[in-house]
Amino acid sequence: MNDFPRWKHILVALVAVLGVLFAVPSLYQKQPAVQVLANKSGIVDEALKERALQALQQRKIEFQDVEIKDDRLLALFGNTDAQLAAASALRTDLGDNYTVALNLASTVPQWMRMIGANSMPLGLDLQGGVHFLMQVDQKSVLQSQEQRYVDDIRSLLRDKEIRNAKVDRGAQGIVIQASNAADRDKIAAAIGADLIDLNVTDGPSIGDSPTLIAKVKPERIKQIADNTIKQNVSTLRNRINSLGVAEPLIVQQGDSRIVVELPGLQDTAEAKRLLGATATLEYRAVDESVNVAEAVRTGSVPPDSRIYYFKDGRPAVLKKKVIVTGDELVDASSAADPQTGEPAVSVALNSAGARKMLDFTSQNVGKGMAVVLVERIPEVRIVDGKEVRSAKIEENIISLATIRGVFSNKFQTTGLESMKTASDLALLLRSGSLAAPVDIVEERVIGSTLGADNIRKGVTAVIVGLLLVVGFVAVYYKVFGLIADVALMMNLVLLVAILSIFQATLTLPGIAGIVLTLGMAIDANVLICERIREEQRNGMTPFAAIRGGYEKAWATILDANVTHLIAAFGLMTFGSGPIRGFAITLTIGILTSMFTSVTGTHSLVALIFGRSAKLKSLPV
Secondary structure, three states: OOOOOHHHHHHHHHHHHHHHHHHHHHHEEEEEEEEEEEEOOOOOOHHHHHHHHHHHHHHOOOOOOEEEEEOOEEEEEHHHHHHHHHHHHHHHHHHHEEEEEEEEEOOOOOOHHHHOOOOOOOOOHHOEEEEEEEEEOOOHHHHHHHHHHHHHHHHHHHOOOOOOEEEEEEEOOEEEEOHHHHHHHHHHHHHHHHHOEEEEEEEEEEEEEEEEEEEEHHHHHHHHHHHHHHHHHHHHHHHHHOOOOOOOEEEEEEEEEEEEEEEEOOHHHHHHHHHHOOEEEEEEEEEEOOOHHHHHHHHHOOOOOEEEEOOOOEEEEEEEEEEOOOOEEEEEEEEEHHHHHHHEEEEEEEEHHHHHHHHHHHHHOOOOEEEEEEEEEEEEEEEEEEEEEEEEEEEEEEEEEOOOOOOOEEEEOOOOOOHHHHHHHHHHHOOOOOOOEEEEEEEEEEEEEHHHHHHHHHHHHHHHHHHHHHHHHHHHHHHHHHHHHHHHHHHHHHHHHHHHHHHOOOOOHHHHHHHHHHHHHHHHHHHHHHHHHHHHHHHOOHHHHHHHHHHHHHHHHHHHHHHHHHHHHHHHHOOOOHHHHHHHHHHHHHHHHHHHHHHHHHHHHHHHHHOOOOOOOOOO
């Protein structure tokens, strides 16, 4: 039996130690917490900490600690009731300059987190939280895209010097009304050459004027729809990440829906406000002819201008006419201005936006231009026990700079306070607005108490299943059964460790996968033990019986586990949500069981029986 390689003993020991190290953090329960993030004009400092402490102490809310960590204030509580009360109090006292959100703080020791040993994330059904199914309004996407093509066709006709043509959206697509047949043919040729995403056909004449009908090609519509939902997913993820919600899930479902799960969050009104808010960006000219202070004092401004405000309250008078909007923006990135070293944001526009910007800047060098953020923020209030939904529009200047030269599709926005402000602005320009409106079509709230009950029942199921299997195998196969039980425990530890390393979210179906894995994992040891018994009955020596048992059982074990893996891969490929979670847990469990049931037990058998030269029989 001494032929078992030493390196395999070392490998088994190393895997076991690492498995325990990365599995132990999952025993640490997360702690209810409230975090406070600063908005544009807020600052997270010791003064904010004192305000938070005063708010909690005045209302006699029990807390365990309040600390500043990673540019955010974190308050820790012993239970969710205190957490919810504290969140409400802090929102009231800190005002709009700060974002207050519920969170769950890790209690894993710092030295473990430094080496990447973190607790396993828990799903919504185990941790509690809110679930939203959101429908993307693809119809509005197509309408806005058609409107862009209307603007592009008008610009194209100006470039081609085709006069007296009318372009507008209609029920069947974009309708182009030409003055004569010759112009109609020129327009069709120009669109076919420059706007390749449009199909152009002859339409019914309007009086004596021939018309063309331009429709967006189906493949382009599909591409636009795909890009829209991907951008919405990215935007929602950025919004939720800004709140630091623990382990959020934002995934696309089908062609037009998005699933959002926020574990640990119980405030549905706050979640709806965050997720449903839509925003657009507008570039507007500064009205240089108006004295801002006088305009604010008297309220008197020219009819084509309006008073706007920065988030910190500073006023400015801007023209009502929009130069370009965020819909015409292609990309944005933050960097230092190479000439002055000041924080700046580089912006790229599409062709339609570039033409508008070129026309404007050619005539306004040395004048001001502002970037205005327009947000539509849904509000959910409870009136007489019923939800009442409304929305408020907020318009704030986020940047105001002087035009230094003529530009079109690429330019820089300067005059920003810091590189962080520039980075935030670039992020906002790239993905601050939803590409299309979204409606919440399904909403579920799972209480933390229910989640705790699910955890208790799930852990009970694992323990009972494990004890039944361990007891049966120990009684039936004696010492070899006890070795199999050690391997089974090691398999459970490795499964939890791998799930923790990859931060796979554990759900109730995942717990079901663990229980099933424990039952299946013992199959390999049953095959090995029965093979060893058969070899003994055939007159083989104990050492030869052990060697033959492992060698001859391996092919059967491999075949059985491969079929299980095929089924699990099928569930992962075609399933989603809970089914996929179950399949992932099952797959990892099958792979770990193959290692522990064969290599792990073989190592233990070699250590126990390998030094006994006078061994006459095996306790199997």
